[in-house]
Amino acid sequence: MEDYVGMAKMNRPSSAIAGGIAGTAILSLLMILLEVQTRSQVHIFDAIARFVGLPNNILIGFVLFVAAGVFAWPLLFIALEPYIPRGPDPAARGIVFAFVLWLAFVIAGRGSIGWPLIIVYAGLTLLAHLAYGFTLGAVYASLREENVADTA
Amino acid sequence: MRNGWPPTLAVPDGGYLLGGETETENEKPSGLFRWVTSVDHKDIGIMYIVFATATALWGGTDAMMIRTELLTPGAGPWDPVTYNALFTTHGLTMLLFFVTPAFTGIGNYFLPLLLGADDMAYPRINAIAFWILPPAYLLVRAGLITEIIAKALAVIGFSITSLFALQPPGTGWTMYTPLTTQMVNPQIDLMLLGLHLSGIATLLAAINFIVTIFTERSDDVSWSTLDIFSWTMLTTSGLILFAFPLLGSALIMLLLDRNFGTTFFTVDGGGPLLWQHLFWFFGHPEVYILVLPAFGLVSLILPKFSGRKLFGFKFIVYSTLAIGVLSFGVWAHHMFTTGIDPRIRASFMAVSVAIAIPSAVKTFNWMTTMWEGHIRLTAPMLFCIGGIGTFIIGGVTGVFLAAIPIDLLYHDTYYVVGHFHFIVVGIITFAAFAASYYWYPLLTGRMYDQLLAKVHAWLSIVGTVIAFGLMLINGALGLPRRYATYPEQFASLQQMMTIGAFLIFAGVIIWLYNMIQSYRIGPVVMDADVWNLKSIDQFTREWQWFEERLEERRRKIRGE
Numbered sequence: 001m002e003d004y005v006g007m008a009k010m011n012r013p014s015s016a017i018a019g020g021i022a023g024t025a026i027l028s029l030l031m032i033l034l035e036v037q038t039r040s041q042v043h044i045f046d047a048i049a050r051f052v053g054l055p056n057n058i059l060i061g062f063v064l065f066v067a068a069g070v071f072a073w074p075l076l077f078i079a080l081e082p083y084i085p086r087g088p089d090p091a092a093r094g095i096v097f098a099f100v101l102w103l104a105f106v107i108a109g110r111g112s113i114g115w116p117l118i119i120v121y122a123g124l125t126l127l128a129h130l131a132y133g134f135t136l137g138a139v140y141a142s143l144r145e146e147n148v149a150d151t152a
Numbered sequence: 153m154r155n156g157w158p159p160t161l162a163v164p165d166g167g168y169l170l171g172g173e174t175e176t177e178n179e180k181p182s183g184l185f186r187w188v189t190s191v192d193h194k195d196i197g198i199m200y201i202v203f204a205t206a207t208a209l210w211g212g213t214d215a216m217m218i219r220t221e222l223l224t225p226g227a228g229p230w231d232p233v234t235y236n237a238l239f240t241t242h243g244l245t246m247l248l249f250f251v252t253p254a255f256t257g258i259g260n261y262f263l264p265l266l267l268g269a270d271d272m273a274y275p276r277i278n279a280i281a282f283w284i285l286p287p288a289y290l291l292v293r294a295g296l297i298t299e300i301i302a303k304a305l306a307v308i309g310f311s312i313t314s315l316f317a318l319q320p321p322g323t324g325w326t327m328y329t330p331l332t333t334q335m336v337n338p339q340i341d342l343m344l345l346g347l348h349l350s351g352i353a354t355l356l357a358a359i360n361f362i363v364t365i366f367t368e369r370s371d372d373v374s375w376s377t378l379d380i381f382s383w384t385m386l387t388t389s390g391l392i393l394f395a396f397p398l399l400g401s402a403l404i405m406l407l408l409d410r411n412f413g414t415t416f417f418t419v420d421g422g423g424p425l426l427w428q429h430l431f432w433f434f435g436h437p438e439v440y441i442l443v444l445p446a447f448g449l450v451s452l453i454l455p456k457f458s459g460r461k462l463f464g465f466k467f468i469v470y471s472t473l474a475i476g477v478l479s480f481g482v483w484a485h486h487m488f489t490t491g492i493d494p495r496i497r498a499s500f501m502a503v504s505v506a507i508a509i510p511s512a513v514k515t516f517n518w519m520t521t522m523w524e525g526h527i528r529l530t531a532p533m534l535f536c537i538g539g540i541g542t543f544i545i546g547g548v549t550g551v552f553l554a555a556i557p558i559d560l561l562y563h564d565t566y567y568v569v570g571h572f573h574f575i576v577v578g579i580i581t582f583a584a585f586a587a588s589y590y591w592y593p594l595l596t597g598r599m600y601d602q603l604l605a606k607v608h609a610w611l612s613i614v615g616t617v618i619a620f621g622l623m624l625i626n627g628a629l630g631l632p633r634r635y636a637t638y639p640e641q642f643a644s645l646q647q648m649m650t651i652g653a654f655l656i657f658a659g660v661i662i663w664l665y666n667m668i669q670s671y672r673i674g675p676v677v678m679d680a681d682v683w684n685l686k687s688i689d690q691f692t693r694e695w696q697w698f699e700e701r702l703e704e705r706r707r708k709i710r711g712e
């Protein structure tokens with residue numbers, strides 16, 4: 001891919017944040033789809049608010065959620081990157097990373113969701129998180145500086 | 153460099169144009185603009201496939217929600233209204249927006265290669281036909297889209313109640329009247345318009361296939377050397393040509409009944425049975441429109457991994473044509489319970505049973521192809537063999553349903569749902585997966601993860617037998633379909649069915665991951681003969697084309 005090598009390269013934190021933006025966009029989209037598709041049974045926005053520790057404030061909860069998805073998790077991700085299994089591909093590592101995030105999310109955000117809805121809640125939020133991690137890693141991998149040296 | 157990642161040769165092969173390769177287009181813009189403006193059959197084929205994947209995931213989510221609802225005998229987690237919407241959108245999505253576009257996409261990409269044509273006969277119409285589909289699908293699903301907007305606004309503190317007016321349609325994919333005429337939900341009108349639009353798209357694509365096969369073949373491809381997949385796409389397109397205009401007209405009549413007081417389907421007008429006749433005169437050929445390309449793919453791929461030529465090629469072609477003709481003569485087997493004249497019923501039963509013969513010809517030819525062959529159990533082959541097995545179950549249960557006395561018992565029970573899923577999942581979806589693996593190297597220039605692919609194949613086969621096999625049993629025990637609630641004694645069977653469905657879904661996620669991840673970092677294909685087809689003399693046209701492309705690319709890299 002000619003433009004692959006020529007693409008503008010960024011330093012590691014900014015490429016991680018770019019990955020975070022892409023990942024959070026996909027995650028939010030999937031969460032909204034989940035909320036609508038399940039006809040509001042899951043109350044995903046409440047789950048998000050519970051996850052960030054503000055059970056009664058959906059708007060601020062959502063803002064915090066986006067901030068974490070764009071800045072906090074991506075920076076944590078590159079700090080931990082060498083220690084995450086399934087490398088060296090950052091996208092595969094991103095999946096492992098996001099799985100851990102999902103564990104926290106599904107426990108903290110569960111609220112009063114009961115059987116059998118919990119299956120849908122757990123399954124679909126899992127997929128949404130894995131998509132987040134994969135996108136984060138993939139975008140990060142294609143933007144960060146080392147690639148210039150790797151592919152040229 | 154880290155462990156060979158990313159791969160040194162990050163050059164996608166085969167699937168993409170470098171410009172100046174077709175007569176219709178000389179220069180290609182890059183980026184998003186390229187896709188929006190492209191009239192190249194390969195680009196359009198890819199877009200169809202991507203669209204079909206997205207809709208299949210959406211319709212699959214519907215299916216998983218149906219199965220979640222049925223985990224418990226009572227209503228919940230969703231109410232029965234939502235349940236009705238779920239099986240409606242599931243059915244419509246899967247039939248008209250997943251399978252049809254998926255095969256149109258595969259046909260778009262590969263028919264010109266198999267025919268030795270430069271492109272489809274009408275490249276621009278081809279592009280238009282594709283671009284009609286996304287808006288058509290959005291119309292069918294419009295209620296959810298407006299709800300998303302409403303929800304997003306609500307989070308920021310605005311609430312616009314009118315955005316909630318469109319409720320997902322709960323008509324069933326058959327849209328039977330008088331129910332569909334009487335439901336007030338305005339979303340149903342949008343759905344009818346969307347379906348009409350999608351019919352236009354399908355029709356345009358079919359005309360393009362027919363003209364392409366008739367007029368664009370290269371000199372050395374005659375009718376006698378036409379490959380099996382092109383034969384089935386030709387027959388399918390012929391069926392579309394006769395079936396879809398009928399659906400279009402019926403939809404318009406329904407729309408008029410709903411909005412302008414016409415009486416096509418009212419009790420004192422044409423009557424609700426008129427709808428059923430019109431719908432099924434389209435609807436039954438439609439199921440063969442879906443299954444014939446799948447048959448074609450199995451007939452094409454199976455010999456490659458059996459080390460033998462397709463047994464009885466001519467008979468497979470004849471049976472395809474026979475199915476095509478007969479499929480228009482059986483529609484009333486969906487109406488045995490409506491009280492139509494027993495003599496008419498009997499004749500429909502006879503034709504329906506007769507259609508089993510050409511189908512059986514195919515299965516026997518497939519088995520004979522494998523007989524004493526050198527079988528290689530790759531993922532595409534696993535899907536073909538699994539597909540033949542599940543198709544036999546689906547076909548035999550279909551013969552039972554074609555028998556009037558049995559249909560009177562099983563009509564509108566889970567037996568029917570089990571029967572047709574052994575076909576729509578068991579061979580149609582399986583064949584699409586087989587093709588996705590078989591041609592993956594050609595489409596992307598990279599190889600997929602073979603272990604994951606086999607896991608996917610086995611999950612699908614086992615999941616299908618569990619989920620839909622148990623539906624047959626549930627139906628035989630008398631459980632009616634299309635109810636959100638059911639008697640307590642069916643609970644454990646229902647839960648096992650759901651486990652089967654989740655297995656299938658897990659396989660799909662593995663497939664999706666494999667497709668995306670291998671596209672990024674799968675091993676680059678160096679030798680076009682990925683499947684060792686040269687040794688069995690089956691290195692067919694599309695692979696020869698691929699070999700030339702790889703060679704061309706190498707010359708470019710070497711700077712020649």
Ligand code: HEM
Pocket residue numbers: 215216218219239240242243244246247250251324325326569573576577580581619633634635653656657
């Ligand atoms: C894992 C995959 C699938 C599962 C678990 C599943 C499950 C179901 C169930 C339980 C129903 C019956 C709903 C009811 O009558 O209450 C149904 C209906 C239906 N399904 Fe599927 N399905 C799957 C895939 C597919 C595919 C791939 C297709 C088509 C290509 C398809 C086409 C249909 C159609 C046409 C109906 C009839 C809708 C109606 O009753 O109006 N399904 N499905």
Ligand SMILES: [Cu+2]
Pocket residue numbers: 435436439482483485486
């Ligand atoms: Cu039929």
